[in-house]
Amino acid sequence: MMGDFDGKVAVVTGGASGAGEATAKIMAGRGAAVVIADVAQDRAAGVVKEITAGGGRAVAVRTDVSDPADAAAMVERAVADFGRLDVLVNCAAALGPDVLGRDTTVVDVDLGVWERSLAVDLFGVMLGCRFAIPHLVAGGGGAIVNVSSVAALRGRWVGPAYAAAKAGVIGLTRNVATTYGQRRVRCNAVAPGLIMSPAATAMLSEADRRIQESHLLLPSRSTPEEVAETVVFLASDAARYVTGQVLVADGGLTSHSPSYADWRRQVAEAEAS
Numbered sequence: 001m002m003g004d005f006d007g008k009v010a011v012v013t014g015g016a017s018g019a020g021e022a023t024a025k026i027m028a029g030r031g032a033a034v035v036i037a038d039v040a041q042d043r044a045a046g047v048v049k050e051i052t053a054g055g056g057r058a059v060a061v062r063t064d065v066s067d068p069a070d071a072a073a074m075v076e077r078a079v080a081d082f083g084r085l086d087v088l089v090n091c092a093a094a095l096g097p098d099v100l101g102r103d104t105t106v107v108d109v110d111l112g113v114w115e116r117s118l119a120v121d122l123f124g125v126m127l128g129c130r131f132a133i134p135h136l137v138a139g140g141g142g143a144i145v146n147v148s149s150v151a152a153l154r155g156r157w158v159g160p161a162y163a164a165a166k167a168g169v170i171g172l173t174r175n176v177a178t179t180y181g182q183r184r185v186r187c188n189a190v191a192p193g194l195i196m197s198p199a200a201t202a203m204l205s206e207a208d209r210r211i212q213e214s215h216l217l218l219p220s221r222s223t224p225e226e227v228a229e230t231v232v233f234l235a236s237d238a239a240r241y242v243t244g245q246v247l248v249a250d251g252g253l254t255s256h257s258p259s260y261a262d263w264r265r266q267v268a269e270a271e272a273s
Contacts, residue, residue: 006031009082013065014092016043018197022228028056033082037063037074065092065124075131085135087235090128090146094120106160114161121165141184143235146173148191150250177244186243188234192227193250214261217252
């Protein structure tokens with residue numbers, strides 16, 4: 001809803017691309033002042049330019065979320081520039097070919113890849129919460145939305161570091177919700193399936209994407225904007241009585257029997273004959 005973030009200030013990590021970028025733009029369009037925290041400084045500046053050109057308020061902060069000094073600085077920038085903090089969205093993740101692309105099996109994964117994945121995907125989420133919560137409490141409460149993944153909920157044949165980190169995000173989310181609920185800080189998680197972001201497009205072949213699509217209950221793949229709308233809902237006052245929850249946004253990927261894709265192919269073949 002237009003204006004439902006009027007007067008609010010949000011920090012969005014990973015806000016230079018994908019679901020993070022879409023979240024920042026939606027929030028700004030609905031009245032929030034947004035700090036876009038991302039290691040990709042030029043892309044973050046481009047998102048800020050788009051937001052401000054449309055009459056919104058935003059600043060970019062070059063942030064490695066796994067660096068405590070950077071994580072603290074992104075929060076302090078929000079307070080310094082906009083006077084308060086109301087929302088934190090932890091969306092940053094190590095999704096590039098140098099990390100996720102080398103996250104093979106628990107036997108073979110390079111230990112440096114394991115450490116970097118957990119540093120960004122889990123430790124970075126903890127740092128965001130660590131530095132944001134005192135300001136949320138001081139302002140009378142607020143919302144944290146952490147982006148997890150369906151990889152935390154179902155087994156996969158690769159990606160043990162990513163799965164472990166995203167499962168940790170869910171545990172951390174519920175811990176924060178429990179610890180700070182009485183101080184009016186809500187904390188929820190979104191668990192997306194495959195998001196057709198630039199990172200996913202670069203990483204997956206068309207054959208890989210067709211396999212993913214064969215298990216979706218809905219007829220299309222998820223866009224960054226669709227996931228962002230789920231994030232924005234949890235951050236908004238419309239979800240003011242929702243905390244400690246994991247909202248799965250995966251097109252039905254994890255809600256059915258593993259035989260679903262085979263059954264659907266069988267039906268299609270029968271109809272075509």
